[in-house]
Every structure is written in C-alpha cells, then in structure tokens.
Amino acid sequence: MKKLLKNIGPSTLIAAAFIGPGTISVCSLAGINFGYDLLWALVFSIVATMVLQEMSARLGLVTSKDLASVIRIYFSSTWKKLLALSLVILAIVFGNAAYEAGNITGAVLGLDAVFQVAEFSFLNQNINILPILIGFVSILVLALGSYKKIEKVLMLLVVLMSLSFVISALLIAPNWLDILQSIFVPRFPETSLTSILAIVGTTVVPYNLFLHSAIVQEKWKSVSSIKHARWDIFIAIGLGGLVSVCVVIAGAALHTSEITTQDFSSLALSLAPLYGDYATYLLGFGFFAAGITSSITAALAAAYVLKSALNWQGKSGKIYFKLVWILIVLAGVLFSSLNIQPLQLIQTAQISNAIVLPFAAIFLYITVNNSQWMGKYKNNALQKILGLLILLFAVFLGAKSLFFFFL
Incomplete structure (x- = not known):
C-alpha cells in the first residue's frame, strides 16, 4: 500500500483539471x-x-515524448505540421485562457458564498479583490518550480475537495438503488442531449491528453513504470469521477427546482434545508478547491503544449515556459474581474474543446496503435476497440457542440 501511494501523482493533476467549475456546474444542472x-x-x-489518459501516459513513457512533440515530429510536410500545431496551439492556449477565467470565477464564487467579501471602489470602478487573490495563489503554487511540490499541493486540495462533495452527497441520504440502476441502465429524458454532451465534454478534456504525456516523464523514467501509471489513473481519475457523481446526487436533491449555478450562493442556500447550514461551507470550499486546482493545471498545460510545439530548449525555454503560465493566469484574473457570467466563459472554452478533442484523440489513437512508435506496448485488441468507440463519440460530440454553437 505504501508503494502504491508513493506512485500516485500525475493523474491527480488530470483529476484536478477536469473537476473544475465547469464540471460542477454541468453536473449540478444535470x-x-x-x-x-x-x-x-x-x-x-x-x-x-x-482509456484515453492511459494511452497518453503510455505514449509519454514509451517514447519519452509528449503528444505535442509527437505531432511536431510526425508530420514531414511543413504545411501539414504548421496546420496541425497551429490548431493545437490556438485551441489549447486560447481555450485554456477562457477556462482560466471560468476557473478563477468559480473559485471566487466558492469563497464569496462563505465569506461574502465586499467589493471596493477604485477610480469609479467596483473591484472584487478575490480574483486577484486567487490568481496570486495560483502563481505562487506554480512558482514552486518543482513538479513534485505542485503535485503534493494539488493532491491535498483534490482530497479535501473530494471529501467536501462526498460528505455533501452522503448527508442527503440518497436512494442508492436508483443510483445503481441509473449508472447501468442508460436513459434519454426529453431535452437531455445537450446535458449529455456537456457531461462528456467537461470530463474528457483534450488538454489533459497533452499534459499527461508530459508529466509522467517527470514522475517516472522507465517504461516499466506503466503499471504504476495505470494504478495512478485508476485511483485518481476514479476519485475525480466519484466527486462528479456526488455533485449530480447533490443536484438531484433539488430535482425540478428552478435554480442555476450561475449564482452559486443561491445553490448553496437552496441545499441548506436538505442537510443543514453546513451546505454553504461544504459546497463553498468544494467550488473554491475545484476552481483553484483547475486554474493551476490549465495554465500548466498551456505552457507544456507551447514548449513542446515550438521546441523551446535550454534557459530561454524555461523562461518562456514560465511566461506562458503567468500570462494565462493573468488573463484569467482580468476576464474574471469583468463580471462576465462564468458559464458564458466556460461555454466559450468548450468550443475550442469541441474542435481539438477529436483531432487530439484520433492522433493519439493512431500513434499508440503504431508498432514503429510503441513496439510491444502498442494497443492490444481490447484497447483498439474501446479507443475506436470513444473516438467515434468524440467526433459526434465535436460535431454536435459546433452545431449547437453556430445554429
């Protein structure tokens, strides 16, 4: 058990990334x-x-390259390489900047639900100090420099966030038989398609495919560590999934109520009669932890993608790497301070997800099926079948998301 816990790490960042305000908002409304x-x-x-994160981790450990580097190397034609990398950079970097605003806004909503911090006036403008505070904390954690230190901070926050939402769900005393039935028996209520797409879209995050293939190389140096990476994925992402399930359970307690998570304070106050006044504190902290962990990982992922796509090396590469995550966090603070509704920011970022997810997933799938790249560690028959099913759904998700946005 001690050895198992010692090898938990990279997937904690992945869980921290997808359990953000967007996921909590979508799961609550579902x-x-x-x-x-x-x-x-x-x-x-x-x-x-x-399934996809296991492929990403395996790619990183076997090839010693992350997904963005593989894309850069894979295409021999200059124009194809530029097109592919431009698509990745635009979708990931600008998408993450939009996500960052939603993440920071979500963390602010969580703190504000508990502490109700008043705004102050400066040059005839009302300014909320919380986005600046959240941004400062995110930069402080990223400035630790050491991957292992960042990993430990996020592991602590993810565990505390998980406890917050799990306790919230347990206090409701839900109908466990109905829950089990709903997990194993697909249902398609009228008008639910948009919510189904949103649930998948906020959980299967494309920038995590790039991030995971990079950070596993900082945790492990040998291809024999694939077994550790798989346990890490199963435990950390499983825990993140449990958090999402608990958020749905908490939301289900308000089934048929007219409430939106655009006003998180109202959500916490509405849940309070169900299991007491602790709702505000439990959900407030959960939303804060979800926002700040996702703000750290979104900025980190954008920096890794640009570093690999543009092949930054040496001392200057390290400077550019830091500059990217600083700018992403500052962009998030700026847009969060403009009082734009968090769901609007998150929905904007999901359009970039819709564009890049099928591309990233298809390229990842092709690469890990390739004997030349992966050798004996290429996909087996079961992994090929599962991967293909997920790819088809990713393409469907992307097409539907774009359809809903433009029409």
Missing part, C-alpha cells in the same frame, strides 16, 4: 433537471477519460 437519469453518461465519460 442532477437538478434530470435527477439520476444521466449518471450513466457520467460513468461513460469517466471510463473514456481513463
């Missing part, structure tokens, strides 16, 4: 609008995340 009926879609998205 529970509020459809009860337990969409739990099957959530479980499917968690399994899909595990």
